Amino acid sequence: MKNSAFQLRNSTNWLLMLCIAFTAVQCKTAKNTSKTPTLKPDSREMAFRRDVVAYAARFKGSNYLYAGKNPNTGFDCSGFTSYVFSNFDIKLSPASREQEKQGKPKNIRDAQPGDLIFFRRKASDPIFHVSLVKSNDGKSLWVIHSTTSRGVIEEDVLNSTYWKQYIDSVRDVISK
Known part of the structure:
Protein backbone atom coordinates (compact mmCIF):
# COMPACT_ATOMS: atom_id res chain seq x y z
CA MET A 1 0.00 0.00 0.00
CA LYS A 2 2.80 2.38 0.87
CA ASN A 3 4.47 1.61 -2.41
CA SER A 4 1.40 2.34 -4.53
CA ALA A 5 0.73 5.63 -2.65
CA PHE A 6 4.35 6.63 -3.32
CA GLN A 7 3.96 5.72 -7.00
CA LEU A 8 0.69 7.69 -7.24
CA ARG A 9 2.27 10.79 -5.68
CA ASN A 10 5.29 10.52 -8.02
CA SER A 11 2.97 10.07 -11.00
CA THR A 12 0.95 13.13 -9.95
CA ASN A 13 4.10 15.21 -9.51
CA TRP A 14 5.41 13.96 -12.85
CA LEU A 15 2.12 14.83 -14.58
CA LEU A 16 2.06 18.27 -12.92
CA MET A 17 5.64 18.99 -14.05
CA LEU A 18 4.80 17.86 -17.57
CA CYS A 19 1.78 20.21 -17.71
CA ILE A 20 3.83 23.16 -16.45
CA ALA A 21 6.60 22.49 -18.97
CA PHE A 22 4.11 22.16 -21.83
CA THR A 23 2.37 25.43 -20.85
CA ALA A 24 5.69 27.28 -20.60
CA VAL A 25 6.75 26.08 -24.04
CA GLN A 26 3.39 27.09 -25.51
CA CYS A 27 3.60 30.57 -23.98
CA LYS A 28 7.14 31.06 -25.19
CA THR A 29 6.46 29.99 -28.77
CA ALA A 30 3.17 31.85 -29.23
CA LYS A 31 3.52 34.43 -31.96
CA ASN A 32 1.68 37.61 -32.79
CA THR A 33 -0.33 36.58 -35.85
CA SER A 34 -1.61 40.08 -36.54
CA LYS A 35 -0.70 41.31 -40.02
CA THR A 36 -0.53 44.93 -38.83
CA PRO A 37 2.51 45.81 -36.72
CA THR A 38 1.72 47.36 -33.38
CA LEU A 39 2.95 50.94 -33.44
CA LYS A 40 3.78 53.06 -30.46
Whole structure:
Protein backbone atom coordinates (compact mmCIF):
# COMPACT_ATOMS: atom_id res chain seq x y z
CA MET A 1 0.00 0.00 0.00
CA LYS A 2 2.80 2.38 0.87
CA ASN A 3 4.47 1.61 -2.41
CA SER A 4 1.40 2.34 -4.53
CA ALA A 5 0.73 5.63 -2.65
CA PHE A 6 4.35 6.63 -3.32
CA GLN A 7 3.96 5.72 -7.00
CA LEU A 8 0.69 7.69 -7.24
CA ARG A 9 2.27 10.79 -5.68
CA ASN A 10 5.29 10.52 -8.02
CA SER A 11 2.97 10.07 -11.00
CA THR A 12 0.95 13.13 -9.95
CA ASN A 13 4.10 15.21 -9.51
CA TRP A 14 5.41 13.96 -12.85
CA LEU A 15 2.12 14.83 -14.58
CA LEU A 16 2.06 18.27 -12.92
CA MET A 17 5.64 18.99 -14.05
CA LEU A 18 4.80 17.86 -17.57
CA CYS A 19 1.78 20.21 -17.71
CA ILE A 20 3.83 23.16 -16.45
CA ALA A 21 6.60 22.49 -18.97
CA PHE A 22 4.11 22.16 -21.83
CA THR A 23 2.37 25.43 -20.85
CA ALA A 24 5.69 27.28 -20.60
CA VAL A 25 6.75 26.08 -24.04
CA GLN A 26 3.39 27.09 -25.51
CA CYS A 27 3.60 30.57 -23.98
CA LYS A 28 7.14 31.06 -25.19
CA THR A 29 6.46 29.99 -28.77
CA ALA A 30 3.17 31.85 -29.23
CA LYS A 31 3.52 34.43 -31.96
CA ASN A 32 1.68 37.61 -32.79
CA THR A 33 -0.33 36.58 -35.85
CA SER A 34 -1.61 40.08 -36.54
CA LYS A 35 -0.70 41.31 -40.02
CA THR A 36 -0.53 44.93 -38.83
CA PRO A 37 2.51 45.81 -36.72
CA THR A 38 1.72 47.36 -33.38
CA LEU A 39 2.95 50.94 -33.44
CA LYS A 40 3.78 53.06 -30.46
CA PRO A 41 1.67 56.23 -30.20
CA ASP A 42 4.70 58.33 -31.17
CA SER A 43 5.35 56.32 -34.31
CA ARG A 44 1.65 56.47 -35.27
CA GLU A 45 1.77 60.24 -34.95
CA MET A 46 5.00 60.45 -36.94
CA ALA A 47 3.47 58.29 -39.68
CA PHE A 48 0.46 60.62 -39.72
CA ARG A 49 2.76 63.65 -39.93
CA ARG A 50 4.61 62.07 -42.86
CA ASP A 51 1.27 61.46 -44.59
CA VAL A 52 0.31 65.12 -44.16
CA VAL A 53 3.63 66.26 -45.65
CA ALA A 54 3.40 63.77 -48.53
CA TYR A 55 -0.10 64.98 -49.34
CA ALA A 56 1.01 68.63 -49.23
CA ALA A 57 3.94 67.84 -51.55
CA ARG A 58 1.49 66.59 -54.20
CA PHE A 59 0.50 70.21 -54.82
CA LYS A 60 3.99 71.54 -55.55
CA GLY A 61 3.77 73.62 -58.69
CA SER A 62 0.17 74.71 -58.06
CA ASN A 63 -0.51 78.35 -58.84
CA TYR A 64 -0.79 81.13 -56.31
CA LEU A 65 -4.21 82.79 -56.12
CA TYR A 66 -5.15 85.39 -53.52
CA ALA A 67 -7.79 83.81 -51.24
CA GLY A 68 -7.39 80.59 -53.27
CA LYS A 69 -8.42 77.41 -51.52
CA ASN A 70 -8.12 74.57 -54.03
CA PRO A 71 -5.65 73.06 -56.49
CA ASN A 72 -7.84 73.70 -59.54
CA THR A 73 -7.66 77.48 -59.30
CA GLY A 74 -4.71 77.98 -56.95
CA PHE A 75 -3.88 78.58 -53.31
CA ASP A 76 -2.83 81.41 -51.10
CA CYS A 77 -0.71 80.38 -48.10
CA SER A 78 -3.50 79.77 -45.58
CA GLY A 79 -5.85 78.34 -48.19
CA PHE A 80 -3.14 75.78 -48.93
CA THR A 81 -2.62 74.71 -45.30
CA SER A 82 -6.37 74.68 -44.68
CA TYR A 83 -6.93 72.52 -47.77
CA VAL A 84 -4.16 70.05 -46.85
CA PHE A 85 -5.39 69.56 -43.29
CA SER A 86 -9.04 69.26 -44.34
CA ASN A 87 -8.04 66.04 -46.13
CA PHE A 88 -7.13 64.67 -42.68
CA ASP A 89 -10.28 65.97 -40.95
CA ILE A 90 -8.40 68.77 -39.19
CA LYS A 91 -10.35 71.99 -39.62
CA LEU A 92 -8.25 75.13 -39.92
CA SER A 93 -9.41 78.65 -40.52
CA PRO A 94 -8.76 79.85 -44.07
CA ALA A 95 -6.95 82.92 -42.63
CA SER A 96 -3.32 82.69 -41.43
CA ARG A 97 -4.03 85.17 -38.60
CA GLU A 98 -6.65 82.78 -37.24
CA GLN A 99 -4.62 79.62 -37.90
CA GLU A 100 -1.91 81.10 -35.69
CA LYS A 101 -4.34 80.85 -32.77
CA GLN A 102 -5.14 77.16 -33.42
CA GLY A 103 -3.26 74.18 -32.02
CA LYS A 104 -0.47 74.34 -29.48
CA PRO A 105 2.54 76.69 -29.53
CA LYS A 106 5.99 75.16 -29.93
CA ASN A 107 9.58 76.32 -29.97
CA ILE A 108 11.01 76.49 -33.48
CA ARG A 109 13.77 74.01 -32.64
CA ASP A 110 11.02 71.48 -31.77
CA ALA A 111 9.09 71.97 -35.03
CA GLN A 112 8.13 68.65 -36.60
CA PRO A 113 6.78 67.67 -40.00
CA GLY A 114 3.20 68.89 -40.29
CA ASP A 115 3.59 71.79 -37.85
CA LEU A 116 2.80 75.30 -39.06
CA ILE A 117 5.32 78.16 -39.16
CA PHE A 118 3.94 81.71 -39.04
CA PHE A 119 5.61 84.88 -40.27
CA ARG A 120 5.30 88.49 -39.09
CA ARG A 121 7.17 91.57 -40.35
CA LYS A 122 7.28 93.43 -37.00
CA ALA A 123 6.12 92.46 -33.52
CA SER A 124 3.24 94.92 -33.80
CA ASP A 125 2.16 93.67 -37.26
CA PRO A 126 -0.33 90.89 -37.88
CA ILE A 127 0.73 87.47 -39.18
CA PHE A 128 1.13 87.70 -42.95
CA HIS A 129 2.15 84.17 -43.99
CA VAL A 130 1.96 80.50 -42.98
CA SER A 131 3.89 77.45 -44.15
CA LEU A 132 3.85 73.73 -43.38
CA VAL A 133 6.99 72.07 -41.98
CA LYS A 134 8.47 69.32 -44.14
CA SER A 135 11.61 68.68 -42.05
CA ASN A 136 13.70 70.28 -39.32
CA ASP A 137 17.24 69.23 -38.41
CA GLY A 138 18.17 72.40 -36.52
CA LYS A 139 20.35 73.68 -39.36
CA SER A 140 17.65 73.80 -42.00
CA LEU A 141 13.89 74.10 -41.77
CA TRP A 142 12.22 72.91 -44.94
CA VAL A 143 8.63 73.96 -45.50
CA ILE A 144 5.99 73.61 -48.18
CA HIS A 145 4.05 76.81 -48.79
CA SER A 146 2.25 78.86 -51.37
CA THR A 147 4.15 82.01 -52.28
CA THR A 148 2.86 84.93 -54.33
CA SER A 149 5.73 84.75 -56.83
CA ARG A 150 6.27 80.99 -57.20
CA GLY A 151 3.08 79.22 -56.10
CA VAL A 152 3.41 76.06 -53.99
CA ILE A 153 7.08 75.26 -53.41
CA GLU A 154 9.48 73.63 -50.95
CA GLU A 155 11.96 75.98 -49.36
CA ASP A 156 14.48 76.09 -46.50
CA VAL A 157 13.27 79.12 -44.53
CA LEU A 158 16.17 79.07 -42.04
CA ASN A 159 18.61 79.60 -44.89
CA SER A 160 16.48 82.09 -46.78
CA THR A 161 17.59 85.71 -46.48
CA TYR A 162 13.97 86.75 -46.96
CA TRP A 163 11.94 84.33 -44.80
CA LYS A 164 14.30 83.81 -41.84
CA GLN A 165 13.94 87.38 -40.58
CA TYR A 166 10.14 87.08 -40.40
CA ILE A 167 9.74 83.72 -38.62
CA ASP A 168 7.45 84.42 -35.70
CA SER A 169 5.90 81.28 -34.24
CA VAL A 170 5.24 77.56 -34.60
CA ARG A 171 1.94 75.78 -33.96
CA ASP A 172 1.20 72.08 -33.66
CA VAL A 173 -2.30 71.34 -34.96
CA ILE A 174 -1.77 67.55 -35.05
CA SER A 175 -0.93 66.44 -31.49
CA LYS A 176 -3.85 65.93 -29.17
